[in-house]
Amino acid sequence: MASPEPKLKKAKKRARVNSDKQLERLDSLPWNSSLSEINDDDAFSFLIGSNELEGGFLSLEEIDEAEYGLDIPKPENESEEKILKGKTKSKKRKVNERDVSSVAEDEGGSEEESEREEEEVQEEKEVKQNQKKKKKKKKRSKNKRKDNLESKAEETAEPAAVTAEKEDVDESVDESEYLTWNEQRLHPLLMKSIYRMKFKDPTPIQKACIPAAAHQGKDVVGAAETGSGKTLAFGLPILQRLLEERDKVEKQILEYEEADERIDARGFLRALIITPTRELALQVTDHLKEVAKSTDFRVVPIVGGMSTEKQERLLKARPEIVVGTPGRLWELMSGGVIHLVELHSLSFFVLDEADRMIENGHFRELQSIIDMLPVISGSVDAQSQNTENCMTVSSFQRKKRQTFVFSATIALSADFRKKLKRGSLKSKSNEGLNSIETLSQRAGMRANAAIVDLTNASILAHNLEESFIECKEEDKDAYLHYILSVHGQGRTIIFCTSIAALRHISSLLRILDINVWTLHAQMQQRARLKAVDRFRANEHGILIATDVAARGLDIPGIRTVIHYQLPHSAEVYVHRSGRTARALSDGCSIALISPNETSKFAGLCKSFEKENFQRFPIDISYMPEVMKRLSLARQIDKILRKDSQDKAKKSWFERNAESIELVLDDNDSEDERVNKHKQKKASSARLKKLQQELNTLLSRPLQPKTFSNRFLAGAGVSPLLQNQFEELAKQKLGDVNNSAQNKRRRLVVIGQDCVEPLQALRSAGQEIRQDLKEITEKRKNIENLRRKRKEEKKRLHDQRRKQRKKLKGGSE
Numbered sequence: 001m002a003s004p005e006p007k008l009k010k011a012k013k014r015a016r017v018n019s020d021k022q023l024e025r026l027d028s029l030p031w032n033s034s035l036s037e038i039n040d041d042d043a044f045s046f047l048i049g050s051n052e053l054e055g056g057f058l059s060l061e062e063i064d065e066a067e068y069g070l071d072i073p074k075p076e077n078e079s080e081e082k083i084l085k086g087k088t089k090s091k092k093r094k095v096n097e098r099d100v101s102s103v104a105e106d107e108g109g110s111e112e113e114s115e116r117e118e119e120e121v122q123e124e125k126e127v128k129q130n131q132k133k134k135k136k137k138k139k140r141s142k143n144k145r146k147d148n149l150e151s152k153a154e155e156t157a158e159p160a161a162v163t164a165e166k167e168d169v170d171e172s173v174d175e176s177e178y179l180t181w182n183e184q185r186l187h188p189l190l191m192k193s194i195y196r197m198k199f200k201d202p203t204p205i206q207k208a209c210i211p212a213a214a215h216q217g218k219d220v221v222g223a224a225e226t227g228s229g230k231t232l233a234f235g236l237p238i239l240q241r242l243l244e245e246r247d248k249v250e251k252q253i254l255e256y257e258e259a260d261e262r263i264d265a266r267g268f269l270r271a272l273i274i275t276p277t278r279e280l281a282l283q284v285t286d287h288l289k290e291v292a293k294s295t296d297f298r299v300v301p302i303v304g305g306m307s308t309e310k311q312e313r314l315l316k317a318r319p320e321i322v323v324g325t326p327g328r329l330w331e332l333m334s335g336g337v338i339h340l341v342e343l344h345s346l347s348f349f350v351l352d353e354a355d356r357m358i359e360n361g362h363f364r365e366l367q368s369i370i371d372m373l374p375v376i377s378g379s380v381d382a383q384s385q386n387t388e389n390c391m392t393v394s395s396f397q398r399k400k401r402q403t404f405v406f407s408a409t410i411a412l413s414a415d416f417r418k419k420l421k422r423g424s425l426k427s428k429s430n431e432g433l434n435s436i437e438t439l440s441q442r443a444g445m446r447a448n449a450a451i452v453d454l455t456n457a458s459i460l461a462h463n464l465e466e467s468f469i470e471c472k473e474e475d476k477d478a479y480l481h482y483i484l485s486v487h488g489q490g491r492t493i494i495f496c497t498s499i500a501a502l503r504h505i506s507s508l509l510r511i512l513d514i515n516v517w518t519l520h521a522q523m524q525q526r527a528r529l530k531a532v533d534r535f536r537a538n539e540h541g542i543l544i545a546t547d548v549a550a551r552g553l554d555i556p557g558i559r560t561v562i563h564y565q566l567p568h569s570a571e572v573y574v575h576r577s578g579r580t581a582r583a584l585s586d587g588c589s590i591a592l593i594s595p596n597e598t599s600k601f602a603g604l605c606k607s608f609e610k611e612n613f614q615r616f617p618i619d620i621s622y623m624p625e626v627m628k629r630l631s632l633a634r635q636i637d638k639i640l641r642k643d644s645q646d647k648a649k650k651s652w653f654e655r656n657a658e659s660i661e662l663v664l665d666d667n668d669s670e671d672e673r674v675n676k677h678k679q680k681k682a683s684s685a686r687l688k689k690l691q692q693e694l695n696t697l698l699s700r701p702l703q704p705k706t707f708s709n710r711f712l713a714g715a716g717v718s719p720l721l722q723n724q725f726e727e728l729a730k731q732k733l734g735d736v737n738n739s740a741q742n743k744r745r746r747l748v749v750i751g752q753d754c755v756e757p758l759q760a761l762r763s764a765g766q767e768i769r770q771d772l773k774e775i776t777e778k779r780k781n782i783e784n785l786r787r788k789r790k791e792e793k794k795r796l797h798d799q800r801r802k803q804r805k806k807l808k809g810g811s812e
């Protein structure tokens with residue numbers, strides 16, 4: 001056996017090499033193994049003081065130092081290891097050393113040895129003096145921190161809501177209004193944010209997820225209706241545990257007096273949150289930033305459509321929480337961006353809107369990202385992999401990490417609800433790779449994950465009133481115009497399935513002097529964000545969007561969602577409709593259903609287990625006027641479209657000619673040129689005339705056909721309508737030529753006190769509630785009738801032909 005002295009010296013030397021920055025850094029990590037000595041049985045006990053924690057944090061043994069480029073000296077025996085555990089134990093260490101050297105003395109050491117000892121004592125003195133100097137310097141800041149921590153320690157004994165850092169909390173906050181948060185035992189800094197955001201109670205999904213995720217360290221599969229606060233259901237546990245970790249480390253410094261001050265849990269990627277759309281990633285980032293405002297944790301979005309260089313710069317600052325879309329994340333990961341590749345520090349992996357992730361266009365990149373994650377011990381996937389592959393998965397790779405999988409519509413995916421009820425996500429071997437279960441397992445979801453399904457049978461938000469309008473395809477524009485002009489209150493989103501339809505209606509509505517913003521995937525990211533921002537800023541804004549806006553977009557005050565075209569799946573319908581009736585508010589959705597969408601609609605109703613939807617009430621007396629305006633708008637649109645197509649065609653020719661240095665000859669004959677000129681003039685005159693006509697119509701309120709001026713002074717005219725007419729009188733209607741000004745004035749509406757669609761729907765009552773079975777039945781009957789008529793027609797036709805043939809044959 002080697003004598004203890006040389007080893008001791010070696011170790012001491014190493015301990016003195018605290019100028020080695022990397023080592024210092026590792027020492028200061030919150031998962032420093034020295035901390036786990038507090039309770040040897042439970043490496044995490046120092047974090048939460050109990051054994052209930054099942055994962056989420058790393059201990060030093062779990063880090064692959066080589067991956068961090070850290071050259072960490074290997075301890076040769078236990079005593080040495082203790083010394084290496086840093087300055088925090090220098091006091092203990094000195095006692096040990098003295099013991100060891102006294103043993104050496106007893107054993108009778110040589111002169112050389114005693115010289116060495118003298119040297120060591122001298123060195124020790126020097127170190128001591130330095131430390132004393134440092135100590136004085138540090139004392140003041142330490143005392144300050146001690147005060148903070150002591151007060152925090154006292155606070156943790158009390159419920160969080162009562163004890164939130166009082167000095168920082170706005171005095172006007174009445175904490176008694178937030179008592180329901182007590183059970184969640186959230187960190188005072190998080191409670192501070194909750195007070196600021198005025199969230200009086202946790203939502204049901206938050207109530208269910210926070211204890212499991214934050215206090216028991218469990219993985220979570222969460223399903224709850226749209227707008228139910230799922231972001232914070234995973235966001236709060238992440239921040240809670242990062243804060244707990246930070247506090248424990250700080251407490252640790254206090255306990256070990258000479259501990260190194262440079263405790264910095266920052267600088268490692270701790271949480272990676274993946275969302276299917278850029279807007280959602282940005283929104284989740286903002287939401288988490290808002291909650292993390294009082295902490296020093298950084299949240300950064302990594303999404304496509306924005307400068308990669310800028311995002312790389314953001315990542316160089318090593319934020320703890322990254323929220324991103326699969327495409328850009330994978331681009332940076334595969335490009336070797338260090339912060340995204342060093343995933344051994346990752347404690348949380350979140351799939352928001354998980355069911356969307358497994359659809360085409362996301363899955364491949366997501367799978368690649370998941371394959372980059374270190375394998376977790378205890379995960380369903382690891383269990384199966386270990387048996388097959390135990391030689392290749394080394395122990396350091398098996399990390400503790402929590403996986404959260406959330407969506408409003410998880411339960412709609414095949415058999416998922418059954419599995420949720422069974423309480424197991426284990427997939428059958430024959431299931432496709434792109435199922436949520438397989439994905440979750442690959443991401444390291446453990447078998448004992450908490451499964452929280454709070455969705456009701458219909459999956460739809462409970463504050464949502466749903467309705468539909470049955471109409472011909474070509475009448476959809478008229479009904480849309482009706483809803484926006486007669487009711488147009490609050491923010492409205494109109495969803496289209498195709499970009500062509502989006503362009504068509506946005507153009508028509510703009511001609512009808514209705515201000516709209518658009519949002520679709522072919523737009524530049526900057527324009528997309530601008531559209532959302534402007535929509536958000538306008539109380540009565542109208543956004544026409546494709547399904548890029550269907551998921552997650554959280555804009556308060558959206559009162560109405562209109563499905564101009566039905567989506568391809570029930571999930572998308574739920575998410576689209578879920579842009580309204582969020583959190584504590586209500587809202588309504590209106591689906592415009594053309595004859596060839598009826599069976600799709602019936603299918604939707606079936607998946608939501610809904611027998612009946614309400615028919616949206618229409619006052620048909622407005623329709624003649626609506627149609628008149630619409631017809632003018634369509635004509636204008638046609639002319640404008642043709643004009644812009646001609647221009648585009650012309651400029652295309654010119655551009656191409658230019659690129660091959662061709663001088664374009666005007667081949668048209670004189671007659672043709674004159675003709676073209678005449679046509680152009682006629683079309684612009686017609687355009688002007690149509691615009692004038694439309695402006696005249698738009699300059700007065702939309703009137704029902706039966707409306708008569710003699711009712712103006714009488715009862716039955718609402719104050720609002722009265723007001724509008726009075727204003728109209730002032731405006732001098734004759735001045736219709738001043739169209740630009742008129743446009744800005746935008747006097748829409750209204751004969752119904754401008755009731756918003758939800759109100760109209762509610763006040764229309766039960767009478768219009770329509771049994772869907774009845775609708776389908778009716779439609780079937782109509783189709784049968786049509787078929788019979790067709791058959792009859794054919795039969796008659798054949799009969800006549802036969803007769804003619806007969807007659808012909810007879811005459812011959």
Ligand SMILES: Nc1ncnc2c1ncn2[C@@H]1O[C@H](COP(=O)(O)OP(=O)(O)OP(=O)(O)O)[C@@H](O)[C@H]1O
Nearest residue numbers: 199201202203226227228229230231408552554583
């Ligand atoms: N405890 C709470 N009390 C009141 N409002 C809350 C609470 N928690 C979150 N909210 C608010 O509710 C809104 C919806 O939250 P969030 O976007 O997280 O819903 P979601 O369940 O993720 O919806 P979706 O499924 O559509 O993505 C947000 O504006 C959020 O600020």
